[in-house]
Amino acid sequence: MLIAVSLVCAVLAAASNALGNVMQRRAALIVPRSDGFRIGLMWDLLRTPVWVLGIGGVLLAALFQGAALATGPLAVVQPVFLLELPFTLLVAGIAFRHPMPRATWLSVGSIVVSLCLGLFAAAPGGGTLQAPASLWTAVMACCLGAMAVLCTLAVRRRVGPSRAACMGLAAAIGYALTAALMKSSTDTLSREGIAAFFTSWQTYAFAATGVCSLFLLENALQSGPLIASQPALTxxxxxxxxxxxxxxxxxxxxGGWWLPLQLLCLALAATAVTRLSRNHTLSGKPAGTSDTATPADDETPTTSASDHAAAHVRPTPRGTATHVQ
Structure with missing residues (x-):
């Protein structure tokens, strides 16, 4: 029964995150690109109303995610966030009047099928409510170290697919670590009360890693095409x-004979996520434009930040909707 509650909360969290994503991607195109990977980017976003609305969706998602992690294993909850991309497409399609073609629906169906079949094949379960301090030390060092390496690789590259992929993967590691810390904190809250929750180091650690991951995500959205950052993130x-x-x-x-089926589901999900990342509703590009139009990593963009925003945030043929990235 608790697993069912956990799955429902995880799906609601993915849907809330999708709503926030649409707002955040639109806002990321409004602020100057020159602020990429600088604290000034967050300041500009804070002054953008649509981004603040997006953060509201993210905070709601965090509440649902906390409830999901309190009632189910981490290995069950986080894979459900694969649904975030299909939900984002649905929200963007409705908000900006972009009907999804049949191929997109097939990719959405592939993600749903691969997720359900993959969870059935893997059957995640068991586990403890808290992890020992020695494991936390090793995990924090590995995750933060990997994020630092990826950020270093990203800043050494010009705006383009490689930089976006590095930033997206760094954000993914940060969000996974945030979820692991949040699981520990929500267990402390449910078993020991609010006082113990606010005196637990995991509470402040998940807040800090969550903010850092959000910063990395916003920079990933500005660093290159969605086709580069979204698969790495998801x-x-x-x-x-x-x-x-x-x-x-x-x-x-x-394990055993279930492992090939799990790998097959992973490959199916990866293919579907990559295809959905090319969707024009998310990429902010008109139909028929490929992702190769994005400047390569070794090329210097010649357009200004305002030109870039104008090229991506523009009326559709209907005259009312807006493309988002």
Missing amino acids: LGDALVSLTLGITLYGETLR
């Missing part, structure tokens, strides 16, 4: 969360 979050669930909390997955 799949990276799910895979790192599975790893943390197993290593930190002792959660288990089925």
Whole structure:
């Protein structure tokens, strides 16, 4: 019964995050691109009303995610966030009047089928409610170290696909670590009360990593095309969360003959996520424009930040909607 509650809360969290994503991607195109990977980017976003609305969706998602993690394993909850991209497409399609073509619906169906079948094949379960301090030290060092390396690689590259992919993967690791910390904090809250919750180091750690991950995500959205950042973000979050669930909390997955089916579902989900990331409703590009139009990593963009925003935030043929990235 608790697993069912956890799954419902995880789906609601993915839907709320999708609503926030649409607002955040629109806002990321309004602020100057020159603020990429600077604190000034967050200041500009804070002064953008549509971004503030998006953060409201993210905060609502955090509440649902906390409830999901309090009632189910990390290895069950986080993979459900694969649904975030299809939900984002649905919200953007409704908000900006972009009907989804049949191929997009097929990709959405592929994600749903691969997620359901993958969870059935893996059957995540077991695990402890809290992880020992020694494991936390090792996990924090590995995750933060990987994020630092990816950020270093990103800043050494010009705006383009490679930079966006590095930033997206760094954000994915941060979000997975945030979820692992949040699981510990919500367990403390449910078993020991509000006082213990606010005196637990995991509470402040998940808040800090969550803010850092949000900063990395916003920079990933500005650094290059969605086709580069979204697969790294979506799949990276799910895979790192599975790893943390197993290593930190002792959660288990089925092995043996179930493993090939799990890998097949992963490949199907990866293909579908990549295809959905090319969707013009999210990319902010008109139909028929490929992602190769984005400047390569070794090229210097010649357009200004205002030109870039104008090229992506513009009326559709209907004259009322707006493309988002």
